Every structure is written in C-alpha cells, then in structure tokens.
Amino acid sequence: RRLSRRLPLHDAACQLAQEVAERIQERNRCQRNGESPAKLNVVLRSSLQNLREKIDQLKDLLLRAVSTHQITQLEGDRRQNLVDDLLTRHKQLQASYKNEGPEPDVIRSSLMTGGARRGVTNPWLLEESEETRGLGFDDLRQQQRRIIEEQDAGLDALSSIISRQKQMGQEIGNELDEQNEIIDDLTNLVENTDEKLRNQTRHVKMVDKKSTSCG
Numbered sequence: 001r002r003l004s005r006r007l008p009l010h011d012a013a014c015q016l017a018q019e020v021a022e023r024i025q026e027r028n029r030c031q032r033n034g035e036s037p038a039k040l041n042v043v044l045r046s047s048l049q050n051l052r053e054k055i056d057q058l059k060d061l062l063l064r065a066v067s068t069h070q071i072t073q074l075e076g077d078r079r080q081n082l083v084d085d086l087l088t089r090h091k092q093l094q095a096s097y098k099n100e101g102p103e104p105d106v107i108r109s110s111l112m113t114g115g116a117r118r119g120v121t122n123p124w125l126l127e128e129s130e131e132t133r134g135l136g137f138d139d140l141r142q143q144q145r146r147i148i149e150e151q152d153a154g155l156d157a158l159s160s161i162i163s164r165q166k167q168m169g170q171e172i173g174n175e176l177d178e179q180n181e182i183i184d185d186l187t188n189l190v191e192n193t194d195e196k197l198r199n200q201t202r203h204v205k206m207v208d209k210k211s212t213s214c215g
Contacts, residue, residue, distance in 0.1 A: 009061075010082060013054040015141050017089050019148070020047045020085060021104035024096050028103060039155050044097050048090070055086050 027040040062079060096104045 002087065007079075009054060009058060012085075012144065013058065013086055014140060015144060016051045016054065017086070017093060018049060019144065020044065020051060020093050021096075023047065024093065024104055039152075039159075042155060043151055048094060048097060051090055051093070055090060057081065058083050058086070113204075 023040055023044055027037045027044065030037045030040065058079075062076070062083060093104055096102065
C-alpha cells in the first residue's frame with residue numbers, strides 16, 4: 001500500500017489557502033491605506049471558490065473509497081482529519097474575507113502530518129484530478145501562480161477597456177457640446193436674418209406706397 005505517497009491535490013489546496021490568507025492581508029492593507037480593493041476582492045472570490053471545489057474533490061475521493069477498501073482505516077481516519085482541517089480553514093478565510101472574523105494568520109499548513117481520529121469511517125481514495133496528476137508540489141505552486149497571473153492580466157485588460165470607454169464617452173460628450181453651440185449660433189443667425197428680411201420687406205412696401213402717392 002502506498003500510504004507514504006504525497007497527495008498533490010491536498011498540497012494544492014493548502015497552498016491555495018496560504019495564498020488566500022496573504023491576499024486577504026494585502027486587501028486589508030489597501031483598505032487601511034484608502035486604496036481600492038476591488039481587484040483583490042475579485043481574485044479572492046475566485047480563489048475561495050477554487051479552494052472550496054478542491055475540498056469537495058477531496059471529500060468525493062474519500063467517500064468513493066469506502067466500498068473499495070483501497071487504504072487502511074488508520075489512513076482513512078488521518079485523511080478525514082485533513083479534510084476537516086481544510087474545511088475549518090476555508091470557513092475562517094471566508095469570514096475574514098467578509099470582514100466577519102479576525103485577519104487570517106499566514107502560516108504554512110501542517111495538515112499533511114495531522115493526527116488520526118478514531119471512529120471516522122470514510123477512507124480516502126488515493127487519486128488526483130487530471131489537472132494535478134503527476135505534478136509535484138513546486139509544479140502545483142507554479143501552476144497556481146500562473147492561474148493567478150492570468151486572472152490579473154484579465155482584470156488589467158478589463159480595466160483598460162473600461163478606461164478607454166470612459167475616455168470615448170467624455171470625447172463624445174465634448175463633441176455634442178460643441179455641436180449644440182454651433183446649432184445655437186445657426187439658430188441665432190437665422191433669426192437675425194429673418195428679422196432683417198422682414199424689415200427690408202416693410203421698407204420696400206413703404207417706398208412703393210410713397211411712389212404711388214407721388215404719381
């Protein structure tokens with residue numbers, strides 16, 4: 001039995017929890033400094049959802065092994081304890097993200113060496129998802145950083161697009177103001193011209209009337 005084998009999916013979840021804690025602290029520093037934390041909040045929501053999905057995968061693997069007996073009861077107990085610790089960590093991070101709990105401690109997780117608990121009947125199936133299968137801890141960490149960098153790049157691109165749209169809106173507004181001024185000038189010019197035509201018409205009529213009387 002391969003009981004000593006590392007569990008990449010669990011390692012990835014622990015690393016993600018560590019990064020979420022670091023980003024929450026960074027978000028809180030931004031808030032204290034009066035900076036906008038919107039970008040970090042978007043990344044935190046995504047990371048917390050990702051962490052929950054990884055924990056759910058671990059729970060599913062654990063439940064799937066109950067009828068196959070692929071690991072010993074002792075190993076099953078140990079891994080159930082790891083899942084419970086991760087669930088507790090996720091709840092703490094979720095509360096910290098919502099500012100409903102204390103700021104999380106940024107510490108390396110020791111869940112992989114957690115002790116066994118008696119009486120737990122769900123063993124843990126030793127397998128990983130296709131994404132993490134065959135990857136070591138450093139590879140998983142690099143993969144997670146690459147995902148975060150891609151998310152940051154996407155947010156930067158979105159911010160740039162919004163800025164350009166805002167600039168275009170301002171330019172359109174300025175152009176509309178200029179067009180309105182031109183229309184106002186044309187309206188005044190037409191009114192002045194119309195008044196002059198009426199005056200000339202009255203003058204011509206008076207001249208014509210005087211000419212007829214003299215005749």
